[in-house]
Amino acid sequence: MYRTHTCGELRIENAGQQTTLAGWVQRVRNLGAMTFIDLRDRYGITQLVIDDKASAELKAAANELGREFVVQVKGTVRERESKNSKMTTGDIEIQVAEISVLSPSDVPPFTIQNDTDGGDELRMKYRYLDLRREAVRENLVLRSKMAIIVRNYLDSLNFIETETPVLIKSTPEGARDFVVPSRMNPGEFYALPQSPQQLKQLLMVAGFDRYYQIVKCFRDEDLRADRQPEFTQIDCEMAFVEQNDVLNTFEGLTRHLFREVKGFDPGEFHRMPFAEAMEKYGSDKPDIRFGMTFNDITALAQGKDFPVFNSAEYIVAICAEGCAEYTRKQLDALTEYMKRQQIGAKGLVYVKYGADGSLKSSVDKFYDETDLKKWADACGAKPGDLLLILSGEKAKTQIQMGALRLEMARQLNLMDKNVFCPLWVVDFPLLEWDEDTSRWHAMHHPFTSPKPEDIAMLDTEPGKVRANAYDLVINGVEIGGGSVRIFDSGLQAKMFGLLGFTPEQAQYQFGFLMNAFKYGAPPHAGIAFGFDRLVSMFAGLDSIRDVIAFPKNNTGRDVMMDAPSTIANEQLDELNLKVEIKEVKK
Ligand code: ASP
DSSP: OOOSSOTTTOOGGGTTOEEEEEEEEEEEEEOSSOEEEEEEETTEEEEEEEOTTSOHHHHHHHHTOOTTOEEEEEEEEEEOSSOOTTSTTTTEEEEEEEEEEEEOOOOOSSOOSSSOOOOHHHHHHTHHHHTTSHHHHHHHHHHHHHHHHHHHHHHHTTOEEOOOOSSBOOOOSSSBOOEEEOSSSTTOEEEOOSOSHHHHHHHHHTTOOEEEEEEEEEOBOOOOTTOOSEEEEEEEEEESOOHHHHHHHHHHHHHHHIIIIISSOOOSOEEEEHHHHHHHHSSSSOOTTSOOOOEEOHHHHTTSSOHHHHTOSEEEEEEETTOTTOOHHHHHHHHHHHHSTTTOOSOOEEEEEOTTSOEEETTTTTOOHHHHHHHHHHTTOOTTOEEEEEEESHHHHHHHHHHHHHHHHHHTTOOOTTOOOEEEEEOOBSEEEETTTTEEEESSOTTBOBOGGGGGGGTTOGGGOBBSEEEEEETTEEEEEEEEBOOOHHHHHHHHHHTTOOHHHHHHHHHHHHHHGGGTOOOEEEEEEEHHHHHHHHTTOSOGGGGSSSOOOTTSOBTTTTBSOOOOHHHHHHTTOOOOOOOOOO
């Protein structure tokens, strides 16, 4: 037996007992007469002591130990003289009788404790060492716990967990596919699923009725902090349901997770149409932990001599409470922030509503206090507040103002990590126009159903057609999304046509789905949650990397395994591939 107890288990009640522990040496403190060793495993740390009464052999063995050696010790549990209330095992220590090294260790490249000295890249390279740190491990423990809660909850609602294949035909979800060459079918490729979308719909045709899977999805996209080329979804589909049934079921799941993991219920989720989200927050994933909503002041601000406003399609203001004292420097910095390429605003107008009731603006040349007061009233501003105003083409200006609203919330500390405000955004547009390709794209995916009352507009004004599509947003983060599906092969064919597929192309790429719809497809709808994001939000982290055991870095590399990598010529030959690197971009 390697151990009788774990390193997190022994308490004062165990004093006097014989014990065998095994674990990693966290620290050795040699105080001359006595040597203390902190022994660690995933359950905790236990202090070992080798005192002056110990045999010379034992003392010598202790002296040989280095950090991260794996050892087994036998000894007696005893009460500590100086207790450590910060450790669960802090009342006791082990008087060591025997120590054996199971595996020595090189000096680790960084210290394995919560406040480590290791930089990001180094910790990624030695991820298995990083995972020994409690702070990192705890995130994965939370992940495991949440996966079990999800499984139990969905199981209790009769969902069937079904695995779908990883080697499939391309499923367009708006990203690039990762592809795998087929040895047995020269010149042909599998794609890794961007999601099991079509497969789960086929399970509905198969009569499975309620499907779920905690499943890896693959998207070859440019990476950001909250993106990984492979990520995990809680993927679900239900038959004989309407949008409301899906929302209620997954609101139930989310609230259950909050109760089980966080110990509170966030209450019923708000629901907001996409159009309202854009009108009030300039975002399809509004953070509603704070207000600062948009006020359209176009009518109020036009008609004076300010040409910028007069020629604008839209003029919008937000009210930053208590910010009238912002200095010139702060306002210039905000203007610069808004002019950055990523945001692209042309300028920023402000009105300071002084505590004394005075109104001063950056456009005083064109507007007097009476005009400015009207704007302030429209925004519900009070003395001491600051109005920030943008103008221009409506859709673009909304998005820019959305970015400014978030920046102000950061400056004003309005984003409390311990507050959770879940929100369903519903009624997304079915299509969005892509300037680059001059084509309609499915905003969610091509299998999403238009709202029945909007179907007539498909031929006349496709851009106005709304979809039965929804997103779950928590604190400005998109946690999940889904839709009611098209289940009629005729409507599906029409949709592919709108998206620019010829009937032949649609048949080649999606024939299997359209055929399946000919054999009795039930009405169905579904959703997928980004599991990594959900866990990282519950853990209070900013990046999903921290909740993934072996994540990739921001160029999509696994720096620990050093993947991707080249493969041997024989392997390429077998695959009938010849690799020609056109240009190596670094
Ligand atoms: N397949 C979709 C996605 O990955 C989710 C869904 O529509 O169920 O976003």
